[in-house]
Amino acid sequence: MTLSLMPPLNLLPLKFLSDTLMLKPSRAFFKSFATTMSVQSSSNPIKSRLKGVVFDMDGTLTVPVIDFQAMYKAVLGQDLYVSIKSNSPSGIDILHHIEQWAPDKQQKAYEIIADFEQQGLDRLQIMPGAAELCGYLDSKNIRRGLITRNVKSAVDLFHERFRMSFSPALSREFRPYKPDPAPLLHICSSWEVQPNEVMMIGDSLKDDVACGKRAGAFTCLLDETGRYDSPEYATVEHKPDYKISSLSQLHLLLETNFDLTP
Known part of the structure; x- marks a missing residue:
């Protein structure tokens, strides 16, 4: 026995029969459909909130020498x-x-x-686009930190020579160092933010991307030459969420993918 939810034809209004049998939706249907489609097409996916960016130094903020x-x-x-x-x-x-x-x-x-x-x-030379990027982050009230496996004297010279401020700025005197997540988690704690509100950016899969992934942060790989496109890197454990070939690309990446409101 088959049950049908459709009433007998002789009980249906004439207009319903006409619209249904002739496959001609009513004007009200079109209006409702158009309204629904307008709402759906104008809606945007929810973006993740970003409150801080943590940089590697050598090969990221400075030219690799x-x-x-x-x-x-x-x-x-x-x-x-x-x-x-x-x-x-x-x-x-x-x-x-x-x-x-x-x-x-x-x-x-x-x-x-x-x-x-x-x-x-x-x-030592500043990486092209680094100064402009720092200005952009300042304009959005996004914090800037630094983690390097270089020594503290190198970090101090970087700050002095290029008059940029990254805080906290952790050198290899901070143990354990990258790729352990401890330095990035330390920065998140000092900022009082969650790791998933921070991005780690650097030029190394094994140090920077691994550190960020292990901490639970977003990661961005700076690959100027495209060397990480090589098949030998296809099976590495930690892969970046994003990849750029220059720092000048980062501000558009952030605007496109993240909520940057203060």
């Missing part, structure tokens, strides 16, 4: 470098490896790193 590949080879030696590189597609965490060594070997390694870093400081 340190030859990290040469530094890694000088510290590790050619054979160990090749072995570690083959098992670490997203990059080598040189500081992690040094921590496992004997004190005298550690000291020599840190001296090599310090020499490379000093050479980088002598050629």
Whole structure:
């Protein structure tokens, strides 16, 4: 037995029969449909609130001048470098490896790193678009922080030379350092915001993106040359939410995807 919700035809109003059988919706139907479509098309998806941006320094706020590949080879030696590189597609965490060594070997390694870093400081340049981006963030009352695996003296020189202020600005003296989420969580706590209200931006998958993802923040990878488009990075554990090729692209990305109201 089949039940039907349609009343017998002889009980239906003539106008309903005409509209239904001729497949001709009424004028009221069109008006209702148009109103509904107008509301749906004008509605916008809810954007996530963004209250702060945390930057890496070397290669993000400053032009990359340190030859990290040469530094890694000088510290590790050619054979160990090749072995570690083959098992670490997203990059080598040189500081992690040094921590496992004997004190005298550690000291020599840190001296090599310090020499490379000093050479980088002598050629320190601000990244194109960085100053304009900071001005834009200031205009939106969005906080700016900094996390680097470089030393505090390098951060102090950066602030002094380019007269930019990032607070908190955490160097590798803050332990544990990137890619551990601790420094980013520390900044969120000092700002009294949630990690999902913050974006971490940097040029390293293994350090910056991993730190941001582990903390629960949004992440943006600065990839000027497109090197992370290589197939070797397709299977890395932590992938960025966004990717840009220059800092000048970030303000449009933020406006498009986030609620920036104070």
